[in-house]
Amino acid sequence: MVVRRILFGAAVLLSVNFVPGYTQDFGYDGTSGPNFWGKTFHNCVGKHQSPIDIELTDVKVKKFPPLKFENFDMALEKVILKNNGHTVVLTVAEGQLPSVSGGPLEGTYLFAQLHFHWGKNDLEGSENLINNHSFPLELHMVFYKSSYNDFLHAANHSDGLTVLSYLFEAVESENHRYDKFEEELVKVQNLGATAEVHDFVPVQQFIIDDKDAYFTYLGSLTTPPCSEVVIWIEFRQTVPLSHDQIQTFRQLSGTHGRLEHNFRPIQPLFDRVIYMNSGSYTYIKYTAFLLTILGIMCQ
Numbered sequence: 001m002v003v004r005r006i007l008f009g010a011a012v013l014l015s016v017n018f019v020p021g022y023t024q025d026f027g028y029d030g031t032s033g034p035n036f037w038g039k040t041f042h043n044c045v046g047k048h049q050s051p052i053d054i055e056l057t058d059v060k061v062k063k064f065p066p067l068k069f070e071n072f073d074m075a076l077e078k079v080i081l082k083n084n085g086h087t088v089v090l091t092v093a094e095g096q097l098p099s100v101s102g103g104p105l106e107g108t109y110l111f112a113q114l115h116f117h118w119g120k121n122d123l124e125g126s127e128n129l130i131n132n133h134s135f136p137l138e139l140h141m142v143f144y145k146s147s148y149n150d151f152l153h154a155a156n157h158s159d160g161l162t163v164l165s166y167l168f169e170a171v172e173s174e175n176h177r178y179d180k181f182e183e184e185l186v187k188v189q190n191l192g193a194t195a196e197v198h199d200f201v202p203v204q205q206f207i208i209d210d211k212d213a214y215f216t217y218l219g220s221l222t223t224p225p226c227s228e229v230v231i232w233i234e235f236r237q238t239v240p241l242s243h244d245q246i247q248t249f250r251q252l253s254g255t256h257g258r259l260e261h262n263f264r265p266i267q268p269l270f271d272r273v274i275y276m277n278s279g280s281y282t283y284i285k286y287t288a289f290l291l292t293i294l295g296i297m298c299q
């Protein structure tokens with residue numbers, strides 16, 4: 001079992017580092033920027049691309065089964081952080097992989113990697129938007145469907161990947177759940193730098209606790225090759241982080257100088273429907289109901 005997990009980890013590392021199509025050059029400015037990706041990577045001009053703007057008045061409310069997270073609360077035996085020139089990527093090299101099932105997903109999805117997108121200041125940076133509102137940082141936890149055996153095979157099926165996506169908010173105080181990560185982040189500022197960390201914090205530390213309030217839609221990888229194979233799960237509640245903590249991300253060096261921003265602009269929705277889990281809807285309705293009752297009582 002341990003050997004199998006190590007193999008899983010190795011497969012993920014291979015997929016990120018050595019496979020054609022995942023290593024070709026792209027950037028976020030000028031002629032290597034998002035508007036030109038489609039010339040080299042034809043999927044990038046598809047009709048189910050990510051990110052998107054989530055318009056609250058257009059979402060369709062739907063009741064999904066509860067999301068089930070496993071191994072989110074376990075320390076990660078050995079992780080590797082890498083500055084790949086486009087972002088900082090965390091992969092699990094040894095130990096139990098977190099997994100997710102339920103919600104809009106059929107079957108179990110295993111952790112492949114997590115990474116971030118940010119902007120040059122706190123007013124922008126997230127890839128997905130809500131009512132045209134940008135957030136300063138967005139975390140993508142990428143999982144592949146376990147029945148497809150590995151990341152690469154999964155990335156060739158329309159339901160092959162899921163991304164648990166978290167939006168951040170700049171706040172006054174530091175979020176100490178990110179201390180350990182930030183400590184490692186400064187070690188991988190140089191292009192191509194890696195850091196190996198043993199007994200790392202559980203992935204639960206990176207996210208918020210509310211698993212019910214989310215949007216979901218079908219989309220793509222937001223970087224080349226832009227494959228349309230991702231079930232997006234975008235959480236409504238934001239993760240707080242201080243300005244200085246967010247600033248650390250902007251110190252990374254990319255393939256084209258300092259990586260000040262690495263978010264792709266929003267793409268057209270076309271025929272797609274964005275769903276909002278009714279768990280969040282019930283919560284909103286319940287709050288509204290309580291406020292109404294309170295209003296009546298106070299009259």
Ligand SMILES: *[C@@H]1O[C@H](CO)[C@@H](O)[C@H](O)[C@H]1NC(C)=O
Binds near residue numbers: 053055131
């Ligand atoms: C967001 O921007 C689009 C395009 O400019 C516009 O049609 C839409 O009404 C905006 N949404 C909100 C909530 O302002």
Ligand SMILES: *[C@@H]1O[C@H](CO)[C@@H](O)[C@H](O)[C@H]1NC(C)=O
Binds near residue numbers: 156158228229
């Ligand atoms: C799967 O791979 C084939 C052959 O390379 C390709 O034509 C097809 O578009 C891929 N499917 C997806 C969903 O990426």
Ligand SMILES: [Zn+2]
Binds near residue numbers: 116117222
């Ligand atoms: Zn991403």
